[in-house]
Amino acid sequence: MGVDKRPPAITVRGLTVRFDGHPPVLDELDLAVPGGEIVAIVGPSGCGKSTLLRSIAGLLAPVGGTIEFALTGASRDGQASAAERSLSTCPPAEPTGLGYVFQEPALLPWRNVIENVQLPLELQGEPWRQQRESGAADALRSVHLAAASWHKFPRQLSGGMRMRASLARALVVDPDVLLLDEPFAAVDDMLRTLLNELVVELWMQQPRTILFVTHNIAEAIYLSHRIVVLSRGRIRAELDNPLPWPRERAQRGSSEFADVYRQVSSALWAAAQEAA
């Protein structure tokens, strides 16, 4: 267990998520995400990583526990929403506080890039088109998507460009909290490295609270302040990441990196064996 350096931006207490007739996916999970830090969540497939993120985003109603956001002051009470869950509705997330990036770019195929990036602003009721466009343009510039591609449709772009557009769409609302749900799981190694560096760069520009789910240990180490090992719905280990900032590509080959890698890897194996 690491020592909290900053006050938590997200506090999860006793979070329990269960789908009818199955063992709980998340089992009384406690987690504090310090404000302005990147926390990587690693764990074997099916350990509840995505479920945790989806609960925090308000896409799933937990059967128990609470999720509190320090920055927006909002909280979500599991007990209260249990009734709503039976009606298969969930409370919507706090509109402006969250950005979410999925494993797939999930762009609307009938909208071009800049229209896709504007979507969250439209949904949140930004009435001025000019305002939306300039917001989208800023977000697109921040992820280094060249203006030449702004008016192209997703099908006309490469996988990497689509992922950048997806990232820009999450950033366009200037979220306090960014939730990344295995965003680079489906891209090749080189592109993954480049996109990892982009996340580092974005965080250096503006240190948002980022919760990053991945099954790639190297990625988890490169990007995070803290690494959380999740298995069978519970947190099995929490490690402070000693790698110095700013992160650079060369660090991936350092002995320090290799040490952390061994630690995370053995924690993961231990968690997996405990589960089995």
Place this chain on the structure above:
Amino acid sequence: MQFQWLPATCGLILFLLVWQLFVVVTGLPPILLPPPTQVAMALWQERLVLCRAVTATFAASMLGLCLSLASGSILAVVFAQSRWLRSAFIPYIVFLQTVPVVAIAPLLITWFGYRFHTVVLVSAIVSLFPVVSNATTGLISVDPLLVDLFRIHGASRWQILIKLRIPNAVRYLVLGLRVSAGLAVIGAIVGELFVGDVISRFAGLGTIINAWQRMVRTDAVIAAIGASTFLGMAVLSIVNLVSTRLLHRWTDSADFEAQG
């Protein structure tokens, strides 16, 4: 398959030659099977009647298609709202689809009279199913990730319908419309077979086929059948043209042509 003019023309000429030869060799009476030359003459003699008939049938089928597009889209939006509604009503739409129009046309005449709008109604009923089923599929088969995205940003049910479900349904709807276009022409002609009134201004292809058949003018009947085919193809190409224009946001036209 790509349409190639030269082989297609050769095929048609060959077919007409065999037909002509068959009639000459067998010596069949023209009231049973007239040779293509006689059909061509009938086509020329009756060109004005045929033109008016094609126009009337075209109007009826286009109106029928528009009616089924409008009512089908509304029905689809209603059905997309709940699984219960779909289970409650879609079986009966399928049922409506399997009842032969020929069987319900007389009933429609009883209700709506020997009128042009009865023909439009028959055409609409026949062409309704592909619109409803495709549009409903398009409205409900939305990528769940995209629904999550909308919910994360606090989208209302209405926003999800307008900005996600309806745009998602457009491609499906257009594919349904292509099937419906052909059916609308068939429906209009079937309607006219029953409703037909040669004297009225709305004497469509079905009407004159019926009348000429009674006068044993087989050559003219075949000419009218040819005109019906031409009309069907014309309606289909209009729908294709419109849909290609409409779909530029959804697909590069090249992909879409390859699919269709």
